[in-house]
Amino acid sequence: MRTVYFDYNATTPLDPAVRTAMLPFLEGEFGNPSSIHHVGRRARAFLDDARDRVARVFACKPSEVIFTSGGTESNNLAVLGVARRFRDKGRHIITSAVEHHAILHPCEYLREKEGFEVTLLPVDRAGRVSPDDLRKALRPDTVLVSVMAANNEVGTLQPVAELGAICRERGVLFHTDAAQWLGKEPFAGIHQFNADLVSICAHKFHGTKGAGALFVRSPLLPDPILFGGGHENERRAGTENIPAIAGMTEAIERFVRTPVFNREKLAPLAARLREAAGSIPSVTHRSPSDGCLANTVSFSVNGCDSIVLLAGLDLEGICASSGSACSTGSLEPSHVLMAMGCDAEESNALVRFSVGRESTMDEVELVCVALPAVINRARGGEL
Ligand SMILES: Cc1ncc(COP(=O)(O)O)c(C=O)c1O
Structure with a gap:
C-alpha cells in the first residue's frame, strides 16, 4: 500500500x-x-x-x-x-x-x-x-x-x-x-x-x-x-x-530564510484538498481561508469521531492528524476548536491535513478519492 x-x-x-x-x-x-x-x-x-x-x-x-x-x-x-x-x-x-x-x-x-x-x-x-x-x-x-x-x-x-x-x-x-x-x-x-x-x-x-x-x-x-x-x-x-x-x-x-514550505507549490495542493473536503456534506472548514499556513487544511466532519476518521484514512495509507500530535490517542475534544466556538461534538471530529515539500498533486488526488468513502464508513461507525 x-x-x-x-x-x-x-x-x-x-x-x-x-x-x-x-x-x-x-x-x-x-x-x-x-x-x-x-x-x-x-x-x-x-x-x-x-x-x-x-x-x-x-x-x-x-x-x-x-x-x-x-x-x-x-x-x-x-x-x-x-x-x-x-x-x-x-x-x-x-x-x-x-x-x-x-x-x-x-x-x-x-x-x-x-x-x-x-x-x-x-x-x-x-x-x-x-x-x-x-x-x-x-x-x-x-x-x-x-x-x-x-x-x-x-x-x-x-x-x-x-x-x-x-x-x-x-x-x-x-x-x-x-x-x-x-x-x-x-x-x-x-x-x-x-x-x-x-x-x-x-x-x-x-x-x-x-x-x-x-x-x-x-x-x-x-x-x-x-x-x-x-x-x-x-x-x-x-x-x-x-x-x-x-x-x-x-x-x-x-x-528558514527561504521557507522550505513553498507557498506557491503548496497552495494549489491545499486548495484542491479544501475543495474536495468542502464538497462532502456536513464537512465544515476550520482553517481560515485568509491568514493561514499555506500547507494546512483542517475541517470537522459532522457526526463522526476523529479517531475513527483517522483510523479509516490510515487503512487507506493516508497519514493525517486530529490536530496536536500529542493528543492523538486521547478522546479529548480539540481545545482549539472549542475556543473557536465549536461544540464538543464538532471539536471531536477534527481532521487535519498538512502537506509539505515531498507532497504531490497525485497524492492529493488519491486522498480526494478516498476521503468521501472513509467519511461514509465512519458515519456508519465502521472503519
Ligand atoms: C505550536 C507548537 N508548539 C510546540 C510544539 C512542541 O514541539 P515538540 O513536541 O517537538 O517539543 C509543537 C509540536 O507539535 C507545536 O506544534
Whole structure:
C-alpha cells in the first residue's frame, strides 16, 4: 500500500543534507564541549560556531540563542522561567485559548501551584486573537504575554508583531511560540515578531527531533528550569546535544530564510484538498481561508469521531492528524476548536491535513478519492 504522508505539522522527514551535517558528531567527533582537552575544545569550537550561524540567520546576538531539546522545552523555559524570575513584580500571565499544550500546561501549573493568575485570550471563529482584547487584559501585575505565531491544528496566523508592539509599549514581556512558523512563513529576522522570547523547533522544518532553541532578547535572563552544570551560559544545564544542534543549525540555514514550505507549490495542493473536503456534506472548514499556513487544511466532519476518521484514512495509507500530535490517542475534544466556538461534538471530529515539500498533486488526488468513502464508513461507525 502506498503511504501518503499529510502530517507535516506533526513532523517532517530529516533532510539528507541535515543528516550529513549531523554525521561527524555521531561518529568521530564525540567530544563534550565542557571538557578541557583538545577533543572537548573541538566540540566547543563547533558549538560556538553553530550559535554564531543561527544568530546570523536570526539577526540577533549569539548570546541570545539558547539551545534546547525542542519546542516543548523552549516553551516551558519561556513561561516558567519568566514567571518565576518576575514573581515579585507580579503574578499575572496572559496567553491564548488556542496555544499548544506546551504553553497551556505550564501556565496551569503556575496557577495551581505557584499562585499565578492566568488570563486566556479568546479567539474569533478563525482562531485569531484580537489586539484589543490583549490591551484590555493587560494589568499592572502582568509579567508575561505568550501568543503563538501560527496554530498547529488549524494553521491560523496570529498578528504577533502587533501584539508584541502592544506589550512593548506597556513594558510587558512578550513570548511567541514560532514552532509552526519557521520554515513555513516569510522570515526576515527574529525581531519581526516584536517578541522578547521566541520558541523554535527543528523537526518541523526537516531538522531532527530533540532539537530546538529559545531566543531570549538580552539582557533578559529567565530562571532556569533545569539545574546542574553551567551550560548555555547558566541558562540550561545539561551536556549539549551536539549532533542535534549540528542538524538544526544546518536546517535553519537552509530552510528558514527561504521557507522550505513553498507557498506557491503548496497552495494549489491545499486548495484542491479544501475543495474536495468542502464538497462532502456536513464537512465544515476550520482553517481560515485568509491568514493561514499555506500547507494546512483542517475541517470537522459532522457526526463522526476523529479517531475513527483517522483510523479509516490510515487503512487507506493516508497519514493525517486530529490536530496536536500529542493528543492523538486521547478522546479529548480539540481545545482549539472549542475556543473557536465549536461544540464538543464538532471539536471531536477534527481532521487535519498538512502537506509539505515531498507532497504531490497525485497524492492529493488519491486522498480526494478516498476521503468521501472513509467519511461514509465512519458515519456508519465502521472503519
Ligand atoms: C505550536 C507548537 N508548539 C510546540 C510544539 C512542541 O514541539 P515538540 O513536541 O517537538 O517539543 C509543537 C509540536 O507539535 C507545536 O506544534
